[in-house]
């Protein structure tokens with residue numbers, strides 16, 4: 001096996017992970033989901049889900065990544081044996097390829113809007129502008145350009161490429177977002193937006209909790225970059241001195257900060273323009289916000305800063321996604337990194353290109369398929385860490401954990417029992433109506449507990465552990 005890349009510093013690992021996490025999910029998807037799901041009510045549930053599901057799930061990924069010291073296929077092979085390990089690792093690789101295929105299309109749109117912002121080319125007719133470039137040959141071109149930028153960085157590897165770029169880009173993103181949020185606060189007509197976003201409405205929350213939980217959990221995983229195999233790969237480059245719980249918290253907090261900050265820019269601005277924040281969809285950010293920038297003083301400057309920031313955030317997430325298939329070819333199949341980067345990029349040029357031509361396929365892959373892959377990924381990670389390797393996982397959690405070490409016991413209980421039940425509960429909630437079953441909350445909870453028990457038993461019997 002070739003010498004593996006490593007992070008130059010622990011801070012480099014944290015910054016690169018936040019770079020992976022903070023991206024289009026935060027800046028583009030989060031504000032819209034919040035608006036669609038009742039504003040502050042969604043914000044509260046989302047924050048709870050980040051703490052309750054996202055943090056322990058992400059920790060499981062880090063634990064497995066550092067324990068396995070490999071990209072997904074090699075890591076899972078060494079952790080749970082060749083057959084299942086190869087399958088689960090390959091599943092991760094497919095997940096990252098699927099996500100990056102649509103991510104790069106949106107990245108291409110962002111690139112296009114960044115370039116068009118200084119002249120305000122799309123200000124006058126935002127709807128038509130997006131309609132003309134969203135799907136078609138132009139979208140393919142910008143997808144390829146975005147992919148080219150991402151591939152250019154991955155080409156140079158972990159320490160010279162990813163770490164160096166993250167160290168510059170992340171602070172830039174934070175400064176730009178704070179600046180934009182401050183500027184937004186000075187704009188007239190934004191008060192209703194803040195009210196909508198930040199006012200805590202307990203009544204709404206109580207009435208809508210079950211329906212808000214699913215989207216909130218999906219968004220928490222996507223936004224944290226959890227359970228796709230990317231952060232497992234990043235964790236394979238760290239050493240034993242690193243405190244995984246501490247770094248997970250740092251990453252979750254910074255990422256949530258970026259998401260909330262993005263909401264503080266987007267939602268008040270939409271209100272100031274009288275735009276309905278609930279009308280989401282892939283083009284929403286582009287059409288509504290672009291129109292808002294067009295009618296604000298200093299529009300071109302602010303629009304350039306905004307789309308430039310989103311572009312930086314999208315690039316750092318894109319490199320984490322590309323790193324998984326590339327590093328897998330390097331680690332598991334001995335392909336030189338530069339050749340691996342070229343090969344994978346060629347494949348993505350085709351898959352992303354196809355999505356850039358078809359709105360229907362794009363919606364399917366970016367919505368249903370991505371959500372499905374991530375929920376299966378989460379269950380698989382939980383099963384490996386919590387069911388198959390609880391002792392190893394606890395030991396790995398404790399290594400370097402310092403004052404967080406005593407939390408290992410509660411964490412493994414959450415990973416092995418609570419989270420699988422929660423995931424199965426939300427799956428039952430979406431599957432039950434499909435098969436015509438009408439189950440109350442209690443019924444679904446019972447089914448979830450029973451299925452968790454059955455799965456645990458099956459895994460124990462099959463694996464002989």
Ligand code: PFF
Nearest residue numbers: 021023024025223225228230
């Ligand atoms: N977390 C990224 C975002 O919010 O834009 C998207 C993402 C990156 C998801 C990497 C999954 C992943 F493995």
